[in-house]
Amino acid sequence: MADIKTEKLSLRFGGTAAVDGVDLAVPEATFFALLGPSGCGKTTLLRLIAGLERPDGGTIRLGGRPVAGAGLFVEPGERCLGMVFQSYALWPHMTVAGNVAFGLNRLSGPDRARRVAEALRSVGLEEFARRRPHELSGGQRQRVALARSLAVRPGLILLDEPLANLDAHLRQSMLAEFRRIHHQSGTTFVFVTHDQSEALSVAGLVGVMNRGRLEQVAPPDQVFRRPATPMVARFVGQGCTLPVEALSTSDGRVIVRLGPRNAEVPGVAGPGPAWLCLRPRDLRLAEGAGDIAARVIGLRFEGGDHVLSALPEGIDAADPLEVRSEMPVALGTLIGLSLKGGWVLPREGAARTVAAAPQPVGA
Structure with a gap:
């Protein structure tokens, strides 16, 4: 398991601050949802944590280990994390089992087969091991992508808009799966979405981003009932x-x-x-x-x-x-x-970030 800590984390694209001095602390084993409108910087923050982008300034620590900072950058493959993309990113010519085994080349054959079987069992796809991605539904392909991340037993799993390509019914069933798998594995999850109903229903801790900054970090009921800034009040719950x-x-x-x-x-x-x-x-x-x-x-x-x-x-x-x-x-x-x-905030000087203890694992 891994906690996440960033301090003054920043990244600019040209004249735009995609991530602007973000301080974030996510305890280990937390299901953390990163929520915000399109273009707010949430995916860029996720990519910085993953090592897919290099920050312009600030630091990142995963599980207490520095992975980015002044003169330091640890490559994605060395960060002990898994990532699930919106597009699934499955190899079409490989079977389900082959896709899940892709990152396990360092294991012996029997150990690799055992790890693949465990991962497929955890997402309910044991009977689909020999199928190829085009023979699966969208929800099943998303489960394969999640199983591939679980197979390497990471301390951290990053999910980038993983439900965007699914219909409403499948999204609800996958949210339930994410909750179950998180509770079962105890792995730290970071779930990026622009859909507030997804974020509030699945996460124990929610961060709301706007223009590259974190407006509030708190349990979902507090984000809804006690917004820290006017932006959070307007964005969450049709406020x-x-x-x-x-x-x-x-x-x-x-x-x-x-x-x-x-x-x-x-x-x-x-x-x-x-x-x-x-509201x-x-x-x-x-x-x-x-x-x-x-x-x-x-x-x-x-x-x-x-x-x-x-x-x-x-x-x-x-x-x-x-x-x-x-x-x-x-x-x-x-x-x-x-x-x-209702809820009353000062018109000026409201705290930008409200930190709060997360709910227990599986909450």
Whole structure:
């Protein structure tokens, strides 16, 4: 098993900082998901950990061993890790067993055969050893790629958008397989994805990247309920942020001014300018004025409900709020919204990275 630690890790492509001074600590045996929008730098960070890119600055340690830094660079083959690519990267002319055995040339014949059998058994493909990749489904090919990584018994497995080419049903079954195999092997997993539902459902620890930087590192429930920055609040869970004034705070509760009204919301902002982070689940239609007055500007039917998009009145909101309703509401209608939840952040100076202990292996 291997932990991961980076300090001030950076890589630029031309004038663009793909990875910008990243400090990261992932304990051993953790299932860590790296989440973020396209182009945020998450795959580049994964490639730096793998040794497929050389950093411009900073250090990387795997299992306590320095593998990149000033005057030091350990090649990928010497880092004791496995990698699963989005494209599977299987040899089409080889059998399933041949693909899994590809990195085991240093073992004797019997040991190699035993290791291949163990790896295929761990992913449920013992009966497919003689087939070739074109005879397999997409999910089966993904399992072969994972078995190939497991066969070398690495301390670390890196997965780069491994489910992107699978349909929704197969993605769910593969997520369950990843959880099972991680729990069984105890290997450290790093799972890169832009799909937040995948990241939050499979990982014990989640990192959210934006523009080459880590915005937050925390267990999935904390990333969802207690975003560290406005970007995390907007990106995870269809959230939005409202600029508000924090009037007072005590015991994790903040009094904020919403137009002519005040409301008490959980948060970490002190008195002064703040962000109120809201998701659709934090709002409901009020019978009267509610906490926020808003005008309906959009309507769609989704998941058995009518979803209203509404712009707050008297608050300079960049994005509309969304709230579910059993009945449709005409465009232009002024409605009242009541708060069921939310989270308040300081408008400036919020911590960029929030570190937290991961959940137990297999959580």
